[in-house]
Amino acid sequence: xxxxxxxxxxxxxxxxxxxxxxxxxxxxxxxxxxxxxxxxxxxxxxxxxxxxxxxxxxxxxxxxxxxxxxxxxxxxxxxxxxxxxxxxxxxxxxxxxxxxxxxxxxxxxxxxxxxxxxxxxxxxxxxxxxxxx
Numbered sequence: 706x707x708x709x710x711x712x713x714x715x716x717x718x719x720x721x722x723x724x725x726x727x728x729x730x731x732x733x734x735x736x737x738x739x740x741x742x743x744x745x746x747x748x749x750x751x752x753x754x755x756x757x758x759x760x761x762x763x764x765x766x767x768x769x770x771x772x773x774x775x776x777x778x779x780x781x782x783x784x785x786x787x788x789x790x791x792x793x794x795x796x797x798x799x800x801x802x803x804x805x806x807x808x809x810x811x812x813x814x815x816x817x818x819x820x821x822x823x824x825x826x827x828x829x830x831x832x833x834x835x836x837x838x
Contacts, residue, residue, distance in 0.1 A: 712727050737752070
C-alpha cells in the first residue's frame with residue numbers, strides 16, 4: 706500500500722468511465738474500483754476488476770491495487786447448502802443434460818450447480834421415486 710496521497714478523478718456512466726491518477730488517465734489499465742471515505746480521513750481508492758462503474762469522485766485518495774476475492778469460501782458455502790438427493794433428482798429429470806456420453810450424470814450435475822450458482826434454481830415438482838417405499 707502506498708501511504709502517499711494521489712490526485713484522483715473518476716467520472717463514470719452506466720457502462721463506461723474514466724479513472725485518472727495524478728493527472729494520468731489509467732482507464733484502460735483498470736476495469737473497476739472501490740471508493741471509501743471515513744470522516745476525518747482521506748478517501749481510499751482500491752483498483753480491481755469490477756463489472757460497471759457508476760460513481761463520480763474528484764479529490765485526494767489513498768490508492769491500493771486490489772485483488773479479486775478468493776471464490777473458494779463462497780463456493781464451499783454454496784455447495785454445503787446443496788441437498789445431494791435433490792441435485793440427483795433434478796439432474797436425472799433434465800433430459801437436456803443427458804447425452805449418453807461418458808460421465809453424463811456428473812457433467813449434468815456440474816451444469817446444474819453452475820445454473821443454480823448463477824441464480825437459475827427453480828423449484829421442481831416432486832419426481833416420483835422408481836422404488837416404492
